[in-house]
Amino acid sequence: MVTSVRPWLTPTVARRLLSYELTRMVSAAGITHAAMGERLQVSRASFSQLLAGKSLPSRAVLEVVLGHLDALSELPRLADLLRLARSGPQTPSLGDRDLLCGLESYAHRIEVYDPLMISPLFGGGRRGLLLDAEQAPAVTWVVEEHALRRSQSGAHGERLRALRDTVTVQVLPWSRGAHAGLRGGFEVVHGASHTVVCEETRRVNLYHDHPAVVAEYTRLFATLRELALDPERSKVMLAKR
Incomplete structure (x- = not known):
């Protein structure tokens, strides 16, 4: 389990880190939210909400996104973050x-x-x-x-x-x-x-x-x-x- 060696990773922290990592990779690839939403067959707004951490992708969607970004090597780590983000209720946030x-x-x-x-x-x-x-x-x-x-x-x-x-x-x-x-x-x-x-x-x-x-x-x-x-x-x- 991720938490056995990373004791500070609560579901809230995992969600925030997943949002940051996906946003960073999309920005570095120069792909617009509209273009990525079209590839996933969702609206630009829906994909923007995913990047902002307001919604969580399924593992299948995460794999598709990373495939488009040529970043499948990151799948094990980000899939762990996704699993942890879904593992329980959101805990009190530490803000920034x-x-x-x-x-x-x-x-x-x-x-x-x-x-x-x-x-x-x-x-x-x-x-x-x-x-x-x-x-x-x-x-x-x-x-x-x-x-x-x-x-x-x-x-x-x-x-x-x-x-x-x-x-x-x-x-x-x-x-x-x-x-x-x-x-x-x-x-x-x-x-x-x-x-x-x-x-x-x-x-x-x-x-x-x-x-x-x-x-x-x-x-x-x-x-x-x-x-x-x-x-x-x-x-x-x-x-x-």
Whole structure:
């Protein structure tokens, strides 16, 4: 079962991720909703609702869509998502984080930069189970020292100290001064077929998968790693929190 190794994939998250993946592939193929609807013998509006996640396709329709997109290699993964999306009632939504949680669940590598506060990925709870899963992604976390100090006490602090064994942590000390990363935190999620950057703002999450934008954030993350303490020195600092 998908959920045995991807504990954050609820029916709601699976539906959101399936919608994103199909929309991304249709857009990349340059096929209009009207043209795809005609191939499926449904209206443009019906196909648009399918892409938006307002309705779910049958497995047969999913296979036809992927065949037209020359993407049948994605059928096992998307069929798993479809099965999970249909497996139970819709659970409370996390809003714009639904997609991020879905992307994380299929990632093989995640890079996180936290300038002000600790990412929910590291705060325990159901989402934190991803880090303890059998097929957990390799995670590198660059965190500003002042963000770390805000979370140094209580159970949250214990959780952060435990991360030393599962996550590559690099603390960026405030003595480094101003740098480009201070404009905001972000997460780079490396999946099986593509990479997505997520920026969490006050009201919405912004998702970027254009190669040039992904490359820009990948370079920025590499720069932040160079500015930060190495993992061993970071572990020493984390142990003192």
